[in-house]
Amino acid sequence: MGSPPLQSQCLPEEAPPHQASHPPHCRPPRPSSRHDSAPPRRAAPPPPMPPRSRATAPGPALLVQLACALLLLLAPPCHCVNEQGQALLRWKDALRPAAAGGGALLASWRAADATPCRWSGVSCDARGDVVALSITSVDLRGPLPATLQPLASSLKTLVLSGTNLTGAIPKEIGGYGALTTLDLSKNQLTGAIPPGLCRLAKLESLALNTNSLRGAIPEEIGNLTSLTYLTLYDNELSGPIPSSIGNLKKLQVLRAGGNQGMKGPLPPEIGGCADLTMLGLAETGVSGSLPDTIGQLKKIQTIAIYTTLLSGRIPESIGNCTELTSLYLYQNSLSGPIPASIGQLNKLQTLLLWQNQLVGAIPPELGRCKDLTLIDLSLNSLTGSIPATLGALPNLQQLQLSTNSLTGVIPPELSNCTSLTDIEVDNNALSGEIRLDFASLRNLTLFYAWKNRLTGGVPASLADAPSLQAVDLSYNNLTGPIPRTLFGLQNLTKLLLLDNELSGPIPPEIGNCTSLYRLRLNGNRLSGTIPPEIGGLKSLNFLDMSDNHLVGPVPAAISGCASLEFLDLHSNALSGALPDTLPRSLQLVDVSDNQLAGPLSPSIGSMPELTKLYLGKNRLTGGIPPELGSCEKLQLLDLGANAFSGSIPPELGSLPSLEISLNLSSNRLTGEIPSQLAGLDKLGSLDLSRNELSGSLEPLAALQNLVTLNVSYNAFSGELPDTPFFQKLPLSDLAGNRHLVVGDGSSVSSRRGSISSSSLKVVMSALAAASAILLVAATYMLARVRRGGGGGRIIHGEGTWEVTLYQKLDITMDDVLRGLTSANVVGTGSSGVVYKVDTPNGYTLAVKKMWSAPDSDGAAAAAFRSEIAALGSIRHRNIVRLLGWAANGGTRLLFYAYLPNGSLSGLLHGGGGAAAAAPGKGAPADGWGPRFDVALGVAHAVAYLHHDCVPAILHGDVKSMNVLLGPAYEPYLADFGLARVLSAAASSKFDAGKQTTRIAGSYGYMAPEYASMQRISEKSDVYSFGVVLLEILTGRHPLDPALPGGAHLVHWVREHVQGKRNAAELLDARLRAGATEADAHEMRQALSVAVLCVSRRADDRPAMKDVVALLKEIRRPAGGGAAGDDDAKPQTRPPAAAGAAAGAPVSPARGAQHSRGQSSSCSFAVSEYSA
Structure with missing residues (x-):
């Protein structure tokens, strides 16, 4: 028998016959054409060979056969991957992975392999079928696989988390019937959750969190009866929670937080999820009451439904959840009492109910919850006393009961809680003496009891708590001396005792407390001198001893406080000269209303960080030092009510940041106003009254931003400058200048004449x-x-005021009006002037006084109320919160929360409050990451106004000055003075026809259609945002005079882009300095988005919701984003604190602890509010 015919067709190793054909990925040696077709399964026997003689030479056919056999023996075997591998390779071809991430991982996916079982991320069973595809935290960049049908019957686990996948979830995924685990989290997936996905009957774990999925949760979700784990948080889902969720009897984890469009109540059917251990719905629109059926969740360990719209009572049935360890219901509208049944929760560790509307007493039954470590019931309306039973909680670490109406004493039994680190009982009505045994509280780091009615002395036993870092007993009725032993605490950084009745001297032992960072003793009856030992406090940053009875000089040793930024000694009886040398780090100096005398040292100009200098109401003499012109960051200068003589130094005109106030009144100044003062083009308030100045007022005509001017009682002469500001100036601000001619110089309404006593009588x-x-x-x-x-309260202050408050604030109009002085101006603009107002009750507000205008028909008042009605309901994490408003005739005031870090404009360009100090210190101004976060936050805010408010709102004045920065530099869009609410009959979805002529804007940010037609739409806000984004990227103001040819920023960028020049040349040098290649790529993409936003035609600009999507496409925030990233993570904590262990957050430090008047433990930084 001869051999069968030789075959050059290669079969894949270990492949079954039906997989023998070559897919495109296989690259075997090319066979000759005669062997291209596959051989028959069974070859027929060859014909018999003819007989040959031994001497006969082998024939040609035999030689060819021998040669082929030799080639087959020597050639390497040919490999070709099976059908499942081919499906995976087809998906690989659709990806664009980063070389260092996904590219390296997918390098092991080779077509030459027989099976994909050894590929990275792939797992197979014993038969060689793929059962798991798991790839996490690499950059694949592409769509989800829609062509994995060959894996459908075997694939049990599909995990593609954090892989930068885009597009929709393919409907084909519903056909993967073997799936038990599906994790597509932390990608950029869009579209809806396909209902077909709910056909996966074997699915046990479904993770779709941290994407951009939209639409409702499918009602069919109830079909997934095997499901134990469901995470949908941090998407853009909307609609109600389907009642079918109750069918998921095996469900253990349900997390859907961070979906603000999710509305409606928590369905009572949730009680059917008997195995549930984690329920997270934080930062959603969930509303209504907690259902009684929540008590059926006998295995629940964590309930996190905070920052939602929950209302009604906490059900008594909560006491049946005996496995509960963490209950997070803060920042809602829950009412009624705290149920006593909470005392049945023996395993409860964390109870956060702050910022609700809870009333009644704190249930003493809480003392039964022996595992409690954190209780926060702050910002409610709780009454009664603090239960002594809380002293029976051995593990309690944080007790926070601030801002309620609690009475009685601080129970001494709390001394038994030896694990306590934090006691906050401030802003209540507690009374009596502090009788805690601090020697037992050796772990205590923070003790806040400010703004109560406490009496007695400051406990000397505080010195027995060695871990203490912060003590605030301000705004009480404490008496007696400051204990000397207090300054032996080596970890003490904050000591705040302001506004008490403390007396006696400041102990010289203060110099021993070298850790002190913040010291406030103001508003007491302290006497004696300031001890020179204070100069040893090298870490001291904030020192306030104002409003006491201190005497003697300001000690020269204070220059040793090398970190001091805030020095307030006003309203004492200090005497002598101001020290020749003060710390160069000082930003604010207030020694006004004392008895300081002598000349001012030229060294006063050697404080480069100085922003505010108050020296008024003293006995200072000599000339005003021209060296003050070296304080380039100076925003406010008050030298009034002294005995300064000589002329006004021309150098004051070169102070580029002097924009709040210049007060030289009530001195003995002579000469003319120097022409250099015309350079103070940002100045808002100027007072030169009651001096001996002469000459013309013409140098002041150039001060276009002046809000108030007083030049009365001097010797000015000549004609009043012919400007609208001077024409409207009250006569009282010009009085006492005998030779000053009043009139506009026109032939229409001439008012020439001197201001005489007779005319004043008239x-x-x-x-x-x-x-x-x-x-x-x-x-x-x-x-x-x-x-x-x-509609509002009537409070008598100056006349009759109509007042509406959206938050409980213990203020009167008299408190507010007293703060509306030129010294408190922190910003001026097109719609009004903004003041920083500290009220006697400890609140710090930003109060905007709207410019008044003639309004004979009341239309302006009606528009004002229309805006307020809408703005009062706005709730967004990137919009500054309106606290209330007041109106009195033509005077209209808005009350906002006060923010400490100034504006985005100040951050980028300087001169904007606290944030302005950031450039040059490696702060957010220097990094792309923080700037991107600011841009995205502002985009979210504008998109919310356009697309989520019903009726929708146009802001009308989006600019960097109106982007305020919170404690962690998070952005807040402010100043809705030019905003306009669309008609309630209009759809919340915009169209090009919705326009208005009633909104203005700020020059440099206004869209071209307003300049040409004075008609704008929502696309005008988009244009303004584009300008802000360009400002963030370039670091240049829209009207930067340094731009070539005086061009506008938009024109400069547009010409650069159209000229196809290097885009990197446009970017801020501070950004380029530390940028990685990835940063540079993101900045170029952001530049493209900005250019699109500032398109000339409004129709060519994207909607704001699309701008948000474009920015999110550039980069997903690390860790997944918003609150829903961790359903149990508070959002009002600064990031360092918010990053607590998942599911176990620390209670946030509320805003009351970050602003000057609201809490005496605040930092003092004047925000550059724009008006």
Whole structure:
């Protein structure tokens, strides 16, 4: 028998016959054409060979056969991957992986392998079928696999988490019937959750969190009856939670937080999920009451439904959840009492109910929860006493009961809680003496009891708590001396005792407490001198001893406080000269209202960081040092009510940041106003009154940003400058200048004449008559409002005020009005002037006084109320919160939360409050990451106004000055003074036809259609945002005079891009300095988004929701983003604190502890609020 015919067709190793054909990925040696077709399965026997003689030479056919056999023996075997591998390779071809991440991982996926079982991320069973595909935290860049049908019957685990996948979830995934685990989390997936996915009957774990999925949770989710783990948090899901969720009897984890569009109640059917251990719905629109059926969750360990719209009572049935360890229901609208049944939760460790509307007493049954480590019931309306039973909690570490209406004493039994690190009982009505045994509280680091009615002395036993870092007993009725032993605490960084009745000297032992960072003793009756030992406090940053009875000099040793930034000694009886040398680090110096005398040292100009200098109401003499012109960051200078003589130094005109106030009043200054003062083009308030100045006022005509000016009682002469500001200036601010001519110089309404005493009498008579008329009108309006039952409270301050507060604030209009002085101006703009107001009750507000305008028909008042009605309901993490408003005739005030880090403009360009100090210190201004976060936050805010508010809102004045920065430099969009609410009848979805002519903007940020037609739409906000984004990227102001040819920023960028020049040349040098290649790539993409936003035609600009999507496409934040990233993670903590262990957050330090008046433990940094 001869051999069968030789075959050159290669079969894959270990492959079954039906997989023998070559896919495109296989590259075997090319066979000859005669062997291209596959051989028959069984070859027929060859014909018999003819007989040959021994001498006969082998024939040609035999030689060819021998040669082929030799080639087959020597050639390497040919490999070709099986059908499942081919499907995976087809998906690989659709990806664009990064070389260092996904590219390296997928390098092991080779077509020459027989099976994919040894490929990275692939697992097979014993038969060689793929059962798991698991790839995490690498950059694959591409779509989800839609062509894995060959794996459908075997694939049990599909994990593609953090792989930068895009597009929709393919509907084909519903056909992978063997799947038990599906994890597509932390990608950039869009679209809806396909209902077909709910056909996966064997699915046990489904993770779709941290994407951009939209639409509702499918009602079919209830079909996944094997499901134990479901995470949907940090998406853009909307609609209600389906009641079918109750069918998931095996479900253990349900987390859907961070979906703000999710609405409606928590369905009672949730009680059917009997195995549930984790329920997370934080940062959603979930509303209504907690259902009683929540008590059926006998295995639940964590309930995290914070920062939602929950209301109603906490059900008594919560006491049946006996496995509960963490209950997070803070920042809701829950009402009623805290149920006593909570005392049945023996395993409870963390109880966070702060910022609700809870009333009644703290249940003493809490003392039964022996495992409790953290209790935060702050910002409610709780009454009664602090239960002594809390002293029976051996593991308690943090007790936070701030801002309630608690009475009685601080229970001494708390001394038994030896694990306590944090006691916060401030802002209550507690009384009596502090009788805690601090020697037992050796772990205590923070003790806040400020703003109560405590009496007695500051406990000397505080020195027995060696771990203490912060003590705040301010705003009480404490008496006696400051204990000397207190300064033996080596870890003490903050000591705040302001506004008490403390007396006696400041102990010289203060110099021993070298860890002190913040010391506030103001508002007491302290006497004696300032001890020179204070100069040994090298870490001291903030020192306030104002409003006491201190005498003697300011010690020269204070220059040793090398870190001091804030020095406030005003309203004492200090004497002598100001020290020749003060710390160069000082940003604010206030020694006003003392008895300081002598000349001012030229060294006053050697404080490069100085922003505010208050020296008024002293006895200082000599000339004003021209060296003050070296303080380039100076924003406010008050030298009023002294005995300075000589002329005004021209150097003051070169202070580029002097924009709040310059007060030189009530001195003995002579000469003319130097022409250099015309350079103070940012100045808002100027007071030169009661001096001996002469000459013309013409140098002041160039001060275009002046809000107030007083030049009365000097010797000025000549004609008043012909500007609108001077034409409207009150005569009282010009009085006492005998030779000053008042008039606009025109032939239409000439008012030439000197301001004499007779004319003043006429003016005063007219004012008296007007006052009488106003009084009658006010009485009539008050009666009318009372009859009509108006919408707000009526508080008597200056006239009759209509007041509406959206948050509980213990303030009066008299408190607010006293703060509306030129010294408190922190910003001016097109819609009004903003003041920083510290009220006697400890609140710090940003109060915007709207510019008044003639309004004979009341239209402006109606528009004001329309705006307020909408803005009061806004709730977004990137929009500054409106706290309330007040109106009195033509005067309209807005109350906002005060933010400590200034504005984005200050951060980028300097001169903007605290944030302005950031450039050059390696702060957020220097890094792309923080700037990107600011840009994305502002985009979210504008998109919220356009697309989530019903009716929608146009902001109308988006600019960097209106982006304020919070404690962690998070952005807050502010100043809605130019905003306009769309008609309630209009759809919340915009169209090009919705326009208005009633919104203005700020020059440099206004869209071209407003300049040409004075008509704008929502696309005008998009244009303004684009300018802000360019400002972030380039570091240049839109009207930067350094731009070539005086071009606008938009034109400069547009010409650069159209000229196809290097985009890197546009970027801020601070960004380029530390940028990685990935940063540079992201910045170029962001530049493209900005250019798109500032398109000339409004129709060519994207909607704001699309701008948000484009920015998110550039980069996903590390860790997944918003609150839902960890359903149990508070959002008001600064990032360092918020990053607590998952599911076990620390309670946030509320805003009351970050602003000057609201908490005495605040940092002092004036925000550059724009108006």
